[in-house]
Amino acid sequence: MQTHHFSRRAFLRGLGVSMALPWLESYNVWGDEPVRNRASSEAPVRLAVLFSGNGFHSKEWWAKGHGKSMELGQVLQPLTDFREKMVFIRGLYHEEARKGNIHSSQTGNMLSGAPIASGGDIRSGTSFDQLLAQTYGRSTKVPSLVLGCEIANPSVHKNYSMLYSSHISWSSPTTPTPLEVYPALAFDRLFKNEVSAADKSVLDAVLADANHLRRDISRADQQKLDEYLESVRDVERRIENAAKRGELQGWRPSLEKPNILRPADGIPQDIAEHMRLMCDILVLGFQTDTTRITTLKLNNDHSALRFPNLPSVQQAGNGIDYMIHHLLSHSDGDDWLKVNQFFMEQTAYISRKMQAIQEGPRTLLENTMLLHCSSMMAGAKHDNDQLPVLLLGGAGGRLNGGRVVDYKDKSERQLCRLFLSLMDKMDVRPKTFGDAQSMLEEV
DSSP: OOOOOGGGSOEEEETTEEEEOOOBTTBOOSSSSOOBTSOOOOOOOEEEEEEOTTBOOTTTOOEESOGGGOEEOGGGGGGGGGGGGEEEEESOBOSGGGTTOSHHHHHTTTTTOOOOOOTTOOOOOOOHHHHHHTTGGGGSSSSOEEEESSOOOOOEETTEETHHHHOOOEEETTEEOOOBOOHHHHHHHHHBOSGGGTTSOHHHHHHHHHHHHHTTSOHHHHHHHHHHHHHHHHHHHHHHHHHHTTOGGGOOBOSSSBSSOOOSSOOOSSHHHHHHHHHHHHHHHHHTTSOSEEEEESSOTTOOOOEEEEEOSSSTTSEEOSSOHHHHTTSOOHHHHHHHHHHHHHHHHHHHHHHTSEETTEETGGGEEEEEEOSOSBTTTTBOSSOOEEEEEOGGGTOOOSEEEEOTTOSOOBHHHHHHHHHHTTTOOOSOBTTBSSOOTTO
């Protein structure tokens, strides 16, 4: 495993700000010693876990065939362009998650497969993303980035804490990893080192350093640097505009007092823009190698989100805001399908942005493992006998796409076997994890 020490890597710096550089051909950005006029170090493997709660349309989550000829169910249509980089996995499950048969007991161990405590206790298991963060993630400024688009629910449902429905990333068996639901604060975590820098523009702070660097890099790298800075500026500008509108996406507390009131109910006023900002922040974190591990929870299980941004098929002329996500999941109607596709569009958006970023011989997507999952197949039945799981990306040449892998009729079909395989591709190799004793050979 590469052991870069982030404090000696290349940053653009300004007052209270440090912005890690993207891969450059003429500057050893990520090596132990940043050196001008020397080829950059090989890009590392990254892991992104995307979660959407309440499952999917039961008849439209499927794939068959391989490569460009792979056929996809309607839920997966937004990912058509990425079939050759996709591994669709059928039949995996968590034995422990089947014991409660409610949302909380099925979700709190999504990334660990651990037994879930009930009766007021909070206990799950350290999730595999955080196990990676404690080892592989130590090489970066931010060991892991855990993002969400819906606030945690602290209530109790049928003797299980709803915190289980709100958190899939766990730093220890009793500690859910803090979920950052404010894009402005997630952005600050990537680039700002001091609270006093909260109201300052990141790009304004590093402009002098960026202009100095431009003189020492190739023309191609100058273009790459300009594109990267514009990406940062775009996210920063959108957060600023949201703040002016008083929306959750732009909420950022200042040192003296909040610059705008915190939204009362914690529900994003513009869920489409909120998700896109989180997707962009995920890509920026990987592009600069500020973090190599990101978990993005698009919504909670038992979610209360609504989608006025999506035109309703079932109620013509209205948005899909007449029913919360959880209740909508108890049908297989056209509006439920549209919401499913909206979640897949976020995965497609991330994949498209990553595919456009070149890192030497590969793209950022080809250096990434992007896992999209849910804790049940269909919300109406709480069906988790087999879980919806798909992978995108290339893991630095270690993952071959364009395949459908079926474990439905196999005896050893623990989802934790997949987690062992993914950790192996990042050179972290525990002998066992959760209820798994071995990796999935096909992955």
